[in-house]
Amino acid sequence: MAKAHPALLEDESDIERLLGYNLKRAYMIVRDDFRNQVEQSVLSPRAFSVLTLIVESSGMTQSEVARQLGIERSGLVAIIDDLEARGLAERRAVPGDRRAQALIATEAGYELHAQILARVQAHERALLAPLDRAEQVQLLTLLRKFRSAHEKDEAS
């Protein structure tokens, strides 16, 4: 009996053909590497992504950061608290809006971010080494295309 929708990769088991399963397993590889090499009681992946955004776009409000990262505002509070307690970032009043808090990185925040980013980039290069240059670009490009097709509503 003919398949109505032929699978993308014929030679694998059902679960190995699922996009979700492959994305999760691939992410776990990268995340474990991040934790082993970078996080040593420094910054969690989540806190690093928040600090990166603050460093790259100084002055964003908490809501803007949450939207951009696709996380809940409520989840951001503890992260900012932690970054602030460590002297890496600060909350600043927003002139026009007394509800909002603008986020800026401190000097120490910029420095730590630069350090960690360099290490993360080096480790991702190592992880991607089994793919040739063209494949690396393809993978990143396809992931970004997939994301932008589904994130229209939230992020920038």
Add this chain to the structure above:
Amino acid sequence: MAKAHPALLEDESDIERLLGYNLKRAYMIVRDDFRNQVEQSVLSPRAFSVLTLIVESSGMTQSEVARQLGIERSGLVAIIDDLEARGLAERRAVPGDRRAQALIATEAGYELHAQILARVQAHERALLAPLDRAEQVQLLTLLRKFRSAHEKDEAS
């Protein structure tokens, strides 16, 4: 000053160029879709992956399933307990080894698995629709290549 290692995608911010960040965001899209459309108090992503493996390879021991899925044996216990309580799978004694438990799916387990798998595949097709056929195959292929380069030690 020239960059020692040119970035893969020149036109994006630092965080958007990171593999880990893109994998996580992409996975969250698929996972949220799974939860919205499939999980309705039926099976979590994790329980589904376990049931799928049991259905595809009947008789595996718990340790084998854990290794194959890249999760801890300890985490598997509750999932099997749940599948067993719902009459979807069973633990069976292994003839040669009195420590091990062989896992088999019940009739109900096979049926539910087939139902959910069909729904998951349909939803993944919809999610992948923004990519053309060649890109879909590329994405899956690259993810699997990336995984197999880093999972040598654990899974089959």
Add this chain to the structure above:
DNA sequence: ACAATACTGTTTACTAAGGTAACAATATAT
């Protein structure tokens, strides 16, 4: 001007997922 509506940061409580360490029972190796 006033009422309805929406947004911001926050707290609290919850679930899923996973990690670590220990344990008794059982297998395997020396």
Add this chain to the structure above:
DNA sequence: ATATATTGTTACCTTAGTAAACAGTATTGT
């Protein structure tokens, strides 16, 4: 026989993330 390894299990902990409510503030509609 003794040491070592493996299996399933339990207990405890961390990270992520969700959901609902809240007071304070802004915006919109009339």
